[in-house]
Amino acid sequence: MRHLLSTDGLDADTAKAVLDTADELKRTLLGREVRKLPTLRGRTVVTLFYENSTRTRVSFEIAGKWMSADVINVSASSSSVGKGESLRDTALTLAAAGADCVVVRHPASGAAHRLADWLRETGTSVVNAGDGTHEHPTQALLDAATLRERLGDLAGRRVTIVGDVLHSRVARSNVHLLATLGAEVTLVAPPTLLPVGVEAWPVTVSHDLDSALPAADAVMMLRVQAERMHGGFFPTAREYSIAYGLNETRARLLPEHAVVLHPGPMLRGMEIASAVADAPSAAITEQVRNGVHVRMAVLYHLLAGDGGDRD
Numbered sequence: 001m002r003h004l005l006s007t008d009g010l011d012a013d014t015a016k017a018v019l020d021t022a023d024e025l026k027r028t029l030l031g032r033e034v035r036k037l038p039t040l041r042g043r044t045v046v047t048l049f050y051e052n053s054t055r056t057r058v059s060f061e062i063a064g065k066w067m068s069a070d071v072i073n074v075s076a077s078s079s080s081v082g083k084g085e086s087l088r089d090t091a092l093t094l095a096a097a098g099a100d101c102v103v104v105r106h107p108a109s110g111a112a113h114r115l116a117d118w119l120r121e122t123g124t125s126v127v128n129a130g131d132g133t134h135e136h137p138t139q140a141l142l143d144a145a146t147l148r149e150r151l152g153d154l155a156g157r158r159v160t161i162v163g164d165v166l167h168s169r170v171a172r173s174n175v176h177l178l179a180t181l182g183a184e185v186t187l188v189a190p191p192t193l194l195p196v197g198v199e200a201w202p203v204t205v206s207h208d209l210d211s212a213l214p215a216a217d218a219v220m221m222l223r224v225q226a227e228r229m230h231g232g233f234f235p236t237a238r239e240y241s242i243a244y245g246l247n248e249t250r251a252r253l254l255p256e257h258a259v260v261l262h263p264g265p266m267l268r269g270m271e272i273a274s275a276v277a278d279a280p281s282a283a284i285t286e287q288v289r290n291g292v293h294v295r296m297a298v299l300y301h302l303l304a305g306d307g308g309d310r311d
Helices: 012-029 055-066 087-096 111-118 137-151 169-180 209-215 237-244 284-303
Strands: 044-049 070-075 101-106 125-131 158-162 184-188 203-206 218-221 259-261
Touching: 012 137, 012 169, 012 284, 044 055, 044 087, 055 070, 055 101, 055 125, 055 284, 087 101, 087 111, 101 111, 101 284, 111 125, 125 137, 125 284, 137 169, 137 218, 137 259, 137 284, 158 169, 158 209, 169 184, 184 209, 203 209, 259 284
Parallel strands: 044 070, 044 101, 101 125, 158 184, 158 218, 184 203, 218 259
Antiparallel strands: none
């Protein structure tokens, strides 16, 4: 691996290798008083975030530090971006300063791919931490890691993804990765929150959440991204919750073994009831925990593993 920009095109062997590395790292660190490995000593990881983030940014920082990398956080609001510097110039500056890997989040779809193209000659790796409504590959990997932990092999498992698919980079990355790993994906959303061309995706589409839940091995609730909505996509928050929220009554339609996921941040009471989010069937905290190990694995494969050694 040179970059991780998308799950679309990520082959099953590579995806499983990252997930297996994450499992091994998790076992290695289990019970350690000092969670520190020398694996990336001497490497420099820069997080470059043009959008707000808690889980992704913190977990990448922890992942790098647990592997002894030097981690530097760059916020667009406090950098030369505020003076009008372009993304290209910012990226080239970071590479020239010695960044081995740039983890980027940007509101424009395709920004991570452009960044990787600009840095082609520098040897700097790029990780897409979310670009517009396009993709968020490490979120999909940590979701897959969580599902494997709860359900075992994902081949043949049925995963239902619910909510604002139109604006969700999490949904897109999960659709590609879960299909690659052999899962059957169903998208449930109002017609206004489904993207054009969704019928070409490797999914089944439904507008009826109640009918989709009894066959689901896992249900992934998506955040309603009001900040990306310009216009009315559903009548009211209450009506959305009635039709597409996962409340206690709906949760009882799920099989006993089913897993509930949410990428966060959650809109409790609208997308998901607190009683469901905090139930034993929910793996939302586990997603965050696994996110650190998955991002450790990604950094390992980019900077120390297959194809990552640039000495």
